Amino acid sequence: MCIFGIYTNLKKDAELHYTRQVVQALEDRGVPYYFDDALVKAMGAGPEASCRGRKIDVLLVLGGDGTMLTAARKYGPQGTRLLGLNMGRMGFLLDTEVENLRAAIDGILAGKYRIEKRIMLKAGILDAEGKIRASAYGLNEAVISQKKVLRIVNVHVAVNGLPVDNWRCDGLIVSTPTGSTGYSLSAGGPVVQPTVDVLLITPICPHTLQSSNIVISGNDEITVRAESDYGSTVLTLDGQDAFEIGQNETVSIKKADFGVEFIRYTDKNFFLLLKEKLAEWVIK
Amino acid sequence: MCIFGIYTNLKKDAELHYTRQVVQALEDRGVPYYFDDALVKAMGAGPEASCRGRKIDVLLVLGGDGTMLTAARKYGPQGTRLLGLNMGRMGFLLDTEVENLRAAIDGILAGKYRIEKRIMLKAGILDAEGKIRASAYGLNEAVISQKKVLRIVNVHVAVNGLPVDNWRCDGLIVSTPTGSTGYSLSAGGPVVQPTVDVLLITPICPHTLQSSNIVISGNDEITVRAESDYGSTVLTLDGQDAFEIGQNETVSIKKADFGVEFIRYTDKNFFLLLKEKLAEWVIK
Amino acid sequence: MCIFGIYTNLKKDAELHYTRQVVQALEDRGVPYYFDDALVKAMGAGPEASCRGRKIDVLLVLGGDGTMLTAARKYGPQGTRLLGLNMGRMGFLLDTEVENLRAAIDGILAGKYRIEKRIMLKAGILDAEGKIRASAYGLNEAVISQKKVLRIVNVHVAVNGLPVDNWRCDGLIVSTPTGSTGYSLSAGGPVVQPTVDVLLITPICPHTLQSSNIVISGNDEITVRAESDYGSTVLTLDGQDAFEIGQNETVSIKKADFGVEFIRYTDKNFFLLLKEKLAEWVIK
Amino acid sequence: MCIFGIYTNLKKDAELHYTRQVVQALEDRGVPYYFDDALVKAMGAGPEASCRGRKIDVLLVLGGDGTMLTAARKYGPQGTRLLGLNMGRMGFLLDTEVENLRAAIDGILAGKYRIEKRIMLKAGILDAEGKIRASAYGLNEAVISQKKVLRIVNVHVAVNGLPVDNWRCDGLIVSTPTGSTGYSLSAGGPVVQPTVDVLLITPICPHTLQSSNIVISGNDEITVRAESDYGSTVLTLDGQDAFEIGQNETVSIKKADFGVEFIRYTDKNFFLLLKEKLAEWVIK
Incomplete structure (x- = not known):
């Protein structure tokens, strides 16, 4: 059984709109899930809802590249796999647009994804x-x-x-x-x-x-x-x-x-991503 | 009559060895001189010995390039001319090795020097x-x-x-x-x-x-x-x-x-100075 | 009386479409004009139509930045003023879009322009x-x-x-x-x-x-x-x-x-031009 | 039995001084050796002395880094091991100063060396x-x-x-x-x-x-x-x-x-070598 964790950038999902969609999707599928500490409080949940002390298999990260960095430092060492749900501009580390969260969760449950390991x-x-x-x-x-x-x-x-x-x-x-x-x-x-x-x-x-x-x-x-x-x-x-x-x-x-493991569905060309990112830098 | 000021990097001339040589040289020549505030105290002089409130014509700066920067910010706006007496490694801004201070003072009194103006x-x-x-x-x-x-x-x-x-x-x-x-x-x-x-x-x-x-x-x-x-x-x-x-x-x-005015005797090739400086960076 | 010269990049205006418009505009205004040597031949004109050996006051340059470089090397030393009529992508040196050639010629005849001198x-x-x-x-x-x-x-x-x-x-x-x-x-x-x-x-x-x-x-x-x-x-x-x-x-x-003199109507911000140019480099 | 080849930069060892020392050292030890084609002629030897068509185990390269590049392109694909005998300034690829050629040959015959493989x-x-x-x-x-x-x-x-x-x-x-x-x-x-x-x-x-x-x-x-x-x-x-x-x-x-194999005796710190090399660039 796959245990999920949810990690949200509370500035980017300030009203918890997408976080609640993730929760609903996991509930609909009868999948166990827990919240990262900061989110426990924001969701008004009790300490039993916390990831703390549990083995989390997959962490759903809602935010941007910066959020992914924080989540990787915290959950990477435990062997948790991370899927980034992008709420920002183009991200290198976030695989999936947040709108596609249900399909992404189904993919995880079906084991249909690729792992990209980063040192x-x-x-x-x-x-x-x-x-x-x-x-x-x-x-x-x-x-x-x-x-x-x-x-x-x-x-x-x-x-x-x-x-x-x-x-x-x-x-x-x-x-x-x-x-x-x-x-x-x-x-x-x-x-x-x-x-x-x-x-x-x-x-x-x-x-x-x-x-x-x-x-x-x-x-x-x-x-x-x-x-x-x-x-x-x-x-x-x-x-x-x-x-x-x-x-x-x-x-x-x-x-x-250990290497942190990112869940990947898409197979983006790194160099084109880079080019987009750099163009974004120029045309402000 | 040319009024002199003396500005010493108290770390580089901690025992005031060279500063006292400057003082002696100016005394020998019967030239009026004053101390920058920090030096007044170090020399055990009274407030009447201070440059403060006086029009200083030439400031003798003992130290390195960093000392020259501080002195230029403080005395440059008043139109004071600066002569750097080098106590450190190769300097861009310091014209004269401190050992040659007497000849330098004579040159100033005789008006035999060049002015290099810097913005x-x-x-x-x-x-x-x-x-x-x-x-x-x-x-x-x-x-x-x-x-x-x-x-x-x-x-x-x-x-x-x-x-x-x-x-x-x-x-x-x-x-x-x-x-x-x-x-x-x-x-x-x-x-x-x-x-x-x-x-x-x-x-x-x-x-x-x-x-x-x-x-x-x-x-x-x-x-x-x-x-x-x-x-x-x-x-x-x-x-x-x-x-x-x-x-x-x-x-x-x-x-x-205004532009700060440096007194120059030597006519160094800027690019060779630069080359020496950069070589110094490499071979540490 | 202002003597005009016409200098065309024969690759960019291969069918001489814009060059003929320039000629027509000058004819309409009764203004004397001559062709750069390469253009004499392309226009099927005789040697009397050539700029060679004449004092040209204003050279109309049809092409891109590269054309302007060639024209400036050839006509700049004679004191000829140059107006670039842009047929390419964004140019630093070309002031006026080729479509606006008539207004530009009127401006020159009326003396209503600015000179930008380049070393x-x-x-x-x-x-x-x-x-x-x-x-x-x-x-x-x-x-x-x-x-x-x-x-x-x-x-x-x-x-x-x-x-x-x-x-x-x-x-x-x-x-x-x-x-x-x-x-x-x-x-x-x-x-x-x-x-x-x-x-x-x-x-x-x-x-x-x-x-x-x-x-x-x-x-x-x-x-x-x-x-x-x-x-x-x-x-x-x-x-x-x-x-x-x-x-x-x-x-x-x-x-x-001497400095070459460019005729300017527009007053573009050099740094924004540069930014556009660089963005053009990135997004190919 | 180890078959030797000799590859000499004929500009650097124009009078074949060191090449002959290598030959003598190999003769003294009764070791078979052959010459690279250009050297065959320079030594006045016959075609039977050529490396061509033979399996060379170890190639002794006399020259500088540039010589080593040429030799590696020619002999590397055959699996020949290369030892650089340095006749120039500091080299990254040449292990041994040419003066120490006898000790180096003895080391090879005794199998007392390290292999550094380069792609x-x-x-x-x-x-x-x-x-x-x-x-x-x-x-x-x-x-x-x-x-x-x-x-x-x-x-x-x-x-x-x-x-x-x-x-x-x-x-x-x-x-x-x-x-x-x-x-x-x-x-x-x-x-x-x-x-x-x-x-x-x-x-x-x-x-x-x-x-x-x-x-x-x-x-x-x-x-x-x-x-x-x-x-x-x-x-x-x-x-x-x-x-x-x-x-x-x-x-x-x-x-x-394949990777070309360099014979190494010395264990130089690559970064210090680099630093020396760069300092050499600066102080010309």
């Missing part, structure tokens, strides 16, 4: 003794930068323990292929097909003319030590989760030992 | 009614960005009232030719010969693939309106002076109606 | 003794490169006799502001407002990580010496006129001592 | 019926461009049959990780660790602001159709082998079904 990052903050003090996941990228805006940070980067370079820059981006069309792209990084097993290292506005963009194997581990004259540095995942980095701490970034 | 920026923050609420000068660049690190800001840029573009980016740099080898360069801007009368507009990590670097006339006025979903934005001059920008405020940036 | 380049090839062996004009850019495709050339660049740098690259572009939206832009150069008095130096695919884009004063003179292991190098103006460069020859490039 | 490209030209008319290998990159210098070519690119984009540009580079530090880098491509299984697609000076650099899987096949208004286009491999492309022909590029 995620695991970033850990190590204290002076090399012990992991905190760790977190990212689907797009990990960024190490100043807490205060636009101040230079000096980053020392190693791959598998071997020094790569040190850059004086606004920050350092370590990106997955999924993240290659996001922040990494605006910092000059290459576009990577989503299923290629690599990681990207891209400094932001480096005060050096060294080669800026590096592609390494998805099996490599990156270590970053950040020095600053202007106070603390931070590790930010997907532009959403931030962790302060202490003075003698280092950050370790590598591929997570 | 400065005047940036103003305008409130909702269009009144200038605050204004400040910059020698390198004005940056408009988020207060919080690495968050996107939406900037709407106009030149002489005509819309140029709006960018979703990490920030916007408006640079002088002097600033073209600084932050602007790391954001992908061109290198401009110091005496060319232009301004540069360069977005930082724009989320768009539009043309990124724009060169306009030094007589143009740039207006920037910055929108943010994440709180306040700031205007920063030369990476040193910061001003918070209110919700309905705009920023106006144009060439100041 | 042009003068490039000279100097032999081993420093004598000018050949020279030519360009409105967009001068390019120095290999004759054989995609072979590295080693260029030594000086400005006003002072060495700037030497690059191993595919070629070197020296561009006017007008040319800044052309080849220079694809090689990574900045966009320059058309009326700013500067020149741009941009190497093509340099095998070096030095600063790539340089902005110098419009009054500077650039000297280029190109070395190649693979045979001859060439100087190309506006991508249209090519001159082989001998083994011991150098190329000198500076602003021409 | 190579196989490029084929397909005629209008889709039949392969010609094919060739490349270790660094395949470039499709105009025959005439600096003329725009319109390239239509597909990956695994799906359209990616079409660019108006100076040319298109498809690079291996090995080639990522070569021409691809000067065109703005990322640096890729040598052993990562990807290919890079990079247009040269594209007349578009679309994303320029694309990273795809090493298992993908790229198809390129090139259109030109200015005559023929060419396919060039490693900047050394050129093939004219006919009007209705397309080019197919994919990973070769």
Whole structure:
């Protein structure tokens, strides 16, 4: 029996119009479902309706690409499969327009879908003794930068323990292929097909003319030590989760030992999607 | 009679070794001199020794390029001429090695030097009614960005009232030719010969693939309106002076109606200086 | 009395439909006119109808931006004013849609127009003794490169006799502001407002990580010496006129001592034009 | 029994000084060896001394990186292992300084070395019926461009049959990780660790602001159709082998079904090598 979870961007579905349609569709089909914590409250449900502590097989995500990033970081590590129901503009990560939610749910119940696996990052903050003090996941990228805006940070980067370079820059981006069309792209990084097993290292506005963009194997581990004259540095995942980095701490970034699984019906050409997305950027 | 001021980077000349040599040299020559405020205290002098409220003809600046930026913003508007006495690594703005201070002072007294004039920026923050609420000068660049690190800001840029573009980016740099080898360069801007009368507009990590670097006339006025979903934005001059920008405020940036005057003895080839500087960046 | 010339892109107006309309309009108004050489033949006219050897006051150019480049190189040096009658897609240099040719001619006769002056380049090839062996004009850019495709050339660049740098690259572009939206832009150069008095130096695919884009004063003179292991190098103006460069020859490039004058009725915002142009590039 | 081949860059070892040392060392050890064709003649040997038609186990390559590219294209497809004996400046592909040739030969005979496998490209030209008319290998990159210098070519690119984009540009580079530090880098491509299984697609000076650099899987096949208004286009491999492309022909590029094997003794940090190389570029 397939257990469903529902994850809604409460800004995009403020009146819960589509969320209630999803609930109704699942009720109609007699399928068990639970709500992500924020939604429990919004739906006026009790704690027994929460996904918390349960094994969710499929998470229906209502929102945009940003919503999908948050949901992937939270549910990806549990092996939950995610289907994005798009409520925004064109999304890379959302497979299905929200209007088609019933057909999508039927497809899931019939097992008629494709799985697209995406690598995620695991970033850990190590204290002076090399012990992991905190760790977190990212689907797009990990960024190490100043807490205060636009101040230079000096980053020392190693791959598998071997020094790569040190850059004086606004920050350092370590990106997955999924993240290659996001922040990494605006910092000059290459576009990577989503299923290629690599990681990207891209400094932001480096005060050096060294080669800026590096592609390494998805099996490599990156270590970053950040020095600053202007106070603390931070590790930010997907532009959403931030962790302060202490003075003698280092950050370790590598591929997570799981890949998040997206449910796919459509078989879009990644490059045409990209082209649409970029055109959208230009014609504002 | 030429009135001297002395401006010292107290980190670089912590024991005032060179500052005292400057003082001695001026005493030996019977020349009147005053201290910048911070130095008054460091020298244990009284308020009568301060530059404040006096017309300083020539300011001797001991430090590095960063010191020169601060001194230029403070003394440039008064028409004071600046001579940089270099205590750091290679500097673009500092003419003379600090060891040669006596010869340099003699040259000034004899009027045997060249003047290199550099344009400065005047940036103003305008409130909702269009009144200038605050204004400040910059020698390198004005940056408009988020207060919080690495968050996107939406900037709407106009030149002489005509819309140029709006960018979703990490920030916007408006640079002088002097600033073209600084932050602007790391954001992908061109290198401009110091005496060319232009301004540069360069977005930082724009989320768009539009043309990124724009060169306009030094007589143009740039207006920037910055929108943010994440709180306040700031205007920063030369990476040193910061001003918070209110919700309905705009920023106006144009060439100041004076140019700062640097005293020059040496006639260095700007491009070779640049090459040295960049080589220094690479071989760390 | 205003003497007109007519310059037609014979590919774009293959059946001379619009050219004949121009002729008719000039006949109707009793205005003297002559044809550019290629057009003399196409119109079946005799040599007395040719612009050759006459002082042409206003040249009507039917075609696209490329046509305007050719016409400007040929007629600009004589002080002829040019009006572009656009037969193509959006053009930066063509003021008037060809359909409005009658109103445009009336405007010229009435003197009701604006002049936009653009700087042009003068490039000279100097032999081993420093004598000018050949020279030519360009409105967009001068390019120095290999004759054989995609072979590295080693260029030594000086400005006003002072060495700037030497690059191993595919070629070197020296561009006017007008040319800044052309080849220079694809090689990574900045966009320059058309009326700013500067020149741009941009190497093509340099095998070096030095600063790539340089902005110098419009009054500077650039000297280029190109070395190649693979045979001859060439100087190309506006991508249209090519001159082989001998083994011991150098190329000198500076602003021409005249500016070409474009007749303008419309007052388009250069940046919006640019935005349209770039959008056109994306959505093919 | 290990059969050796010798491949010498006759410009770098013009007097065959090191080549004769290699011969002597192999003679001393009683090891069979043959010469590459060009060397047969230079050594004054007979046709029986030629590698041609023989299975060569290990090829000793005397020269620089460029020599290694040529040797890899010729001997890589046969499964020959290559050891580079460096006679030039720092090389990425040459493991051993030529002075250490005896120790290197001993290491090979003792089987005491490491193999570094690099992917190579196989490029084929397909005629209008889709039949392969010609094919060739490349270790660094395949470039499709105009025959005439600096003329725009319109390239239509597909990956695994799906359209990616079409660019108006100076040319298109498809690079291996090995080639990522070569021409691809000067065109703005990322640096890729040598052993990562990807290919890079990079247009040269594209007349578009679309994303320029694309990273795809090493298992993908790229198809390129090139259109030109200015005559023929060419396919060039490693900047050394050129093939004219006919009007209705397309080019197919994919990973070769073998990887060239380099013999390695030293275990250099790729990123430090790169840094040295780039520093060498700057300080000329």
